[in-house]
Amino acid sequence: MALGKKKLIRFKENCNFSCLHQLNAKEILKSPHPFRGSWSAKQFGNQQGLVLELGCGRGEYTLGLARLCPEKNFIGCDIKGSRLFFGAKQVEEAGIKNAAFVRGAIDLIDRVFADEVDEIWITFPDPYPEKPRKRLTSPVFLNKYLKALKPSGVISLKTDDYGLFRFTGWLARENGLKIIKSCENVYQQTEIATEETIETTYEQKFIAAGKAIHLLKFILDREIKPL
Protein backbone atom coordinates (compact mmCIF):
# COMPACT_ATOMS: atom_id res chain seq x y z
CA MET A 1 0.00 0.00 0.00
CA ALA A 2 1.26 3.50 -0.82
CA LEU A 3 2.55 5.50 2.15
CA GLY A 4 0.02 8.30 1.56
CA LYS A 5 -2.86 5.84 1.76
CA LYS A 6 -1.44 4.23 4.93
CA LYS A 7 -1.26 7.67 6.55
CA LEU A 8 -4.87 8.43 5.62
CA ILE A 9 -5.98 5.17 7.26
CA ARG A 10 -4.02 6.08 10.41
CA PHE A 11 -5.59 9.57 10.50
CA LYS A 12 -9.04 8.00 10.26
CA GLU A 13 -8.30 5.49 13.04
CA ASN A 14 -6.89 8.30 15.20
CA CYS A 15 -10.38 9.83 15.37
CA ASN A 16 -11.63 6.72 17.25
CA PHE A 17 -8.96 6.66 19.96
CA SER A 18 -10.27 8.07 23.25
CA CYS A 19 -6.67 8.43 24.50
CA LEU A 20 -5.77 10.81 21.65
CA HIS A 21 -6.76 14.48 21.82
CA GLN A 22 -6.37 16.36 18.55
CA LEU A 23 -6.00 20.10 19.06
CA ASN A 24 -7.66 22.70 16.90
CA ALA A 25 -5.11 25.52 17.04
CA LYS A 26 -7.66 28.27 16.30
CA GLU A 27 -9.99 27.07 19.06
CA ILE A 28 -7.16 26.67 21.58
CA LEU A 29 -5.94 30.19 20.87
CA LYS A 30 -9.46 31.51 21.49
CA SER A 31 -10.04 29.56 24.71
CA PRO A 32 -7.72 27.18 26.58
CA HIS A 33 -8.20 23.42 26.48
CA PRO A 34 -11.12 22.31 28.71
CA PHE A 35 -8.84 19.87 30.59
CA ARG A 36 -6.23 22.58 31.31
CA GLY A 37 -5.23 22.42 34.98
CA SER A 38 -7.05 19.13 35.61
CA TRP A 39 -5.79 16.55 33.09
CA SER A 40 -5.24 13.83 35.68
CA ALA A 41 -8.83 14.10 36.93
CA LYS A 42 -10.51 14.57 33.55
CA GLN A 43 -8.50 12.18 31.38
CA PHE A 44 -7.42 9.54 33.89
CA GLY A 45 -10.03 9.90 36.66
CA ASN A 46 -7.43 10.18 39.41
CA GLN A 47 -5.12 12.66 41.14
CA GLN A 48 -1.79 11.05 40.15
CA GLY A 49 1.23 13.12 39.17
CA LEU A 50 1.50 14.05 35.49
CA VAL A 51 4.51 13.70 33.17
CA LEU A 52 4.71 14.93 29.56
CA GLU A 53 6.86 13.83 26.65
CA LEU A 54 7.25 16.55 24.00
CA GLY A 55 7.94 15.65 20.36
CA CYS A 56 7.12 12.07 21.33
CA GLY A 57 6.91 10.67 17.77
CA ARG A 58 5.55 7.12 18.10
CA GLY A 59 5.36 7.51 21.87
CA GLU A 60 7.85 4.88 23.00
CA TYR A 61 9.05 6.92 25.97
CA THR A 62 5.52 7.77 27.08
CA LEU A 63 4.51 4.11 26.94
CA GLY A 64 7.74 2.85 28.52
CA LEU A 65 7.41 5.27 31.43
CA ALA A 66 3.70 4.49 31.83
CA ARG A 67 4.49 0.78 32.16
CA LEU A 68 7.34 1.45 34.61
CA CYS A 69 5.36 3.87 36.82
CA PRO A 70 1.68 2.97 37.12
CA GLU A 71 1.40 5.50 39.97
CA LYS A 72 1.84 8.43 37.55
CA ASN A 73 0.05 9.59 34.38
CA PHE A 74 1.89 10.21 31.09
CA ILE A 75 0.94 12.27 28.05
CA GLY A 76 2.95 12.32 24.81
CA CYS A 77 2.61 15.37 22.53
CA ASP A 78 3.53 15.66 18.87
CA ILE A 79 2.25 17.44 15.78
CA LYS A 80 2.39 14.33 13.60
CA GLY A 81 -0.75 12.20 13.78
CA SER A 82 0.76 9.47 11.61
CA ARG A 83 3.42 8.86 14.29
CA LEU A 84 1.15 9.26 17.32
CA PHE A 85 -1.11 6.60 15.81
CA PHE A 86 1.35 3.87 16.88
CA GLY A 87 1.41 4.97 20.52
CA ALA A 88 -2.33 5.57 20.73
CA LYS A 89 -3.11 2.17 19.17
CA GLN A 90 -0.99 0.43 21.82
CA VAL A 91 -2.74 2.32 24.63
CA GLU A 92 -6.14 1.25 23.29
CA GLU A 93 -5.20 -2.35 22.48
CA ALA A 94 -3.21 -3.05 25.65
CA GLY A 95 -5.70 -1.16 27.84
CA ILE A 96 -2.99 1.07 29.32
CA LYS A 97 -4.80 3.25 31.84
CA ASN A 98 -2.17 5.89 32.61
CA ALA A 99 -1.08 7.08 29.15
CA ALA A 100 -2.60 9.41 26.57
CA PHE A 101 -1.54 11.58 23.65
CA VAL A 102 -2.12 15.12 22.40
CA ARG A 103 -1.70 15.99 18.72
CA GLY A 104 -0.81 19.62 18.17
CA ALA A 105 1.99 22.18 18.19
CA ILE A 106 4.12 22.29 21.32
CA ASP A 107 3.95 26.07 20.91
CA LEU A 108 0.41 25.78 22.37
CA ILE A 109 1.46 23.88 25.47
CA ASP A 110 0.65 26.67 27.92
CA ARG A 111 -2.91 26.79 26.50
CA VAL A 112 -3.30 23.06 27.12
CA PHE A 113 -1.64 22.46 30.52
CA ALA A 114 -1.37 24.73 33.60
CA ASP A 115 0.46 24.29 36.93
CA GLU A 116 -0.05 20.52 36.84
CA VAL A 117 3.00 18.82 35.30
CA ASP A 118 5.75 17.28 37.47
CA GLU A 119 8.24 16.54 34.70
CA ILE A 120 8.68 17.15 30.97
CA TRP A 121 10.76 14.77 28.88
CA ILE A 122 12.07 16.13 25.57
CA THR A 123 13.32 13.15 23.61
CA PHE A 124 15.63 13.60 20.62
CA PRO A 125 14.28 16.97 19.44
CA ASP A 126 15.49 18.46 16.16
CA PRO A 127 18.75 20.25 17.11
CA TYR A 128 18.44 23.24 14.71
CA PRO A 129 22.22 23.93 14.72
CA GLU A 130 21.77 27.26 12.89
CA LYS A 131 18.55 28.39 14.60
CA PRO A 132 18.83 28.26 18.41
CA ARG A 133 15.50 30.07 18.87
CA LYS A 134 13.65 27.17 17.19
CA ARG A 135 15.04 24.55 19.59
CA LEU A 136 12.53 22.99 21.97
CA THR A 137 14.86 24.01 24.82
CA SER A 138 15.09 27.69 23.77
CA PRO A 139 13.90 30.37 26.22
CA VAL A 140 10.57 30.90 24.40
CA PHE A 141 9.66 27.23 24.82
CA LEU A 142 11.06 26.92 28.36
CA ASN A 143 8.94 29.89 29.47
CA LYS A 144 5.85 28.14 28.11
CA TYR A 145 6.82 24.91 29.92
CA LEU A 146 7.19 26.92 33.13
CA LYS A 147 3.45 27.72 32.98
CA ALA A 148 2.54 24.06 32.45
CA LEU A 149 4.79 22.81 35.28
CA LYS A 150 4.10 22.69 38.98
CA PRO A 151 6.54 24.75 41.09
CA SER A 152 10.04 23.24 40.82
CA GLY A 153 9.07 20.97 37.94
CA VAL A 154 11.78 19.04 36.12
CA ILE A 155 12.92 19.17 32.49
CA SER A 156 14.67 16.04 31.17
CA LEU A 157 16.39 16.21 27.80
CA LYS A 158 17.67 13.12 26.00
CA THR A 159 19.61 13.80 22.80
CA ASP A 160 22.34 12.51 20.52
CA ASP A 161 23.28 16.09 19.60
CA TYR A 162 26.22 17.34 21.65
CA GLY A 163 25.64 20.95 20.55
CA LEU A 164 22.04 20.90 21.79
CA PHE A 165 23.10 19.20 25.03
CA ARG A 166 25.80 21.86 25.66
CA PHE A 167 23.48 24.73 24.65
CA THR A 168 20.73 23.60 27.04
CA GLY A 169 23.17 23.09 29.92
CA TRP A 170 24.65 26.55 29.30
CA LEU A 171 21.16 28.13 29.25
CA ALA A 172 20.26 26.41 32.53
CA ARG A 173 23.48 27.58 34.23
CA GLU A 174 23.18 31.14 32.81
CA ASN A 175 19.74 31.39 34.37
CA GLY A 176 20.74 29.94 37.73
CA LEU A 177 18.72 26.74 37.37
CA LYS A 178 19.62 23.70 39.44
CA ILE A 179 21.05 20.93 37.27
CA ILE A 180 20.11 17.54 38.72
CA LYS A 181 22.00 15.44 36.19
CA SER A 182 24.29 16.08 33.25
CA CYS A 183 25.51 12.92 31.59
CA GLU A 184 27.50 12.79 28.35
CA ASN A 185 26.98 9.07 27.77
CA VAL A 186 23.89 7.50 29.30
CA TYR A 187 24.95 3.93 28.52
CA GLN A 188 28.43 4.30 30.04
CA GLN A 189 27.16 5.10 33.52
CA THR A 190 28.15 2.64 36.23
CA GLU A 191 24.55 2.71 37.47
CA ILE A 192 21.71 3.54 35.12
CA ALA A 193 18.11 4.23 36.09
CA THR A 194 15.65 1.97 34.24
CA GLU A 195 13.69 4.99 32.97
CA GLU A 196 16.83 6.22 31.19
CA THR A 197 17.11 3.00 29.19
CA ILE A 198 13.81 3.32 27.30
CA GLU A 199 14.71 3.62 23.61
CA THR A 200 12.74 5.69 21.11
CA THR A 201 12.68 5.12 17.33
CA TYR A 202 15.27 7.86 16.79
CA GLU A 203 17.41 6.72 19.69
CA GLN A 204 17.65 3.21 18.24
CA LYS A 205 18.94 4.71 14.97
CA PHE A 206 21.50 6.88 16.78
CA ILE A 207 22.73 3.99 18.92
CA ALA A 208 23.06 1.80 15.80
CA ALA A 209 25.15 4.57 14.24
CA GLY A 210 27.48 4.46 17.28
CA LYS A 211 26.47 7.86 18.68
CA ALA A 212 26.65 8.68 22.40
CA ILE A 213 23.35 9.51 24.07
CA HIS A 214 23.35 12.57 26.35
CA LEU A 215 20.99 13.28 29.24
CA LEU A 216 20.36 16.55 31.05
CA LYS A 217 17.93 17.06 33.92
CA PHE A 218 17.26 20.39 35.61
CA ILE A 219 14.66 22.18 37.70
CA LEU A 220 12.76 24.87 35.84
CA ASP A 221 11.59 27.27 38.55
CA ARG A 222 11.98 30.72 36.98
CA GLU A 223 11.59 32.73 33.79
CA ILE A 224 14.43 32.29 31.29
CA LYS A 225 16.06 35.38 29.81
CA PRO A 226 15.72 35.74 26.01
CA LEU A 227 18.76 34.82 23.87
Ligand SMILES: C[S@@+](CC[C@H](N)C(=O)[O-])C[C@H]1O[C@@H](n2cnc3c(N)ncnc32)[C@H](O)[C@@H]1O
Ligand atom coordinates in the same frame (compact mmCIF):
# COMPACT_ATOMS: atom_id res chain seq x y z
C1 LIG B 1 13.44 13.89 15.71
S1 LIG B 1 11.80 13.46 16.06
C2 LIG B 1 11.94 12.53 17.56
C3 LIG B 1 10.73 11.69 17.81
C4 LIG B 1 10.79 10.82 19.08
N1 LIG B 1 10.95 11.61 20.27
C5 LIG B 1 11.91 9.83 18.98
O1 LIG B 1 12.91 10.02 19.68
O2 LIG B 1 11.78 8.86 18.22
C6 LIG B 1 11.15 15.01 16.60
C7 LIG B 1 9.64 14.99 16.81
O3 LIG B 1 9.24 16.24 17.33
C8 LIG B 1 8.04 16.65 16.70
N2 LIG B 1 7.99 18.13 16.76
C9 LIG B 1 8.99 18.98 16.43
N3 LIG B 1 8.61 20.25 16.64
C10 LIG B 1 7.33 20.20 17.13
C11 LIG B 1 6.40 21.17 17.54
N4 LIG B 1 6.68 22.49 17.52
N5 LIG B 1 5.19 20.76 17.97
C12 LIG B 1 4.89 19.43 18.01
N6 LIG B 1 5.73 18.46 17.64
C13 LIG B 1 6.95 18.83 17.21
C14 LIG B 1 8.14 16.10 15.29
O4 LIG B 1 6.87 15.94 14.70
C15 LIG B 1 8.86 14.77 15.51
O5 LIG B 1 7.96 13.69 15.69
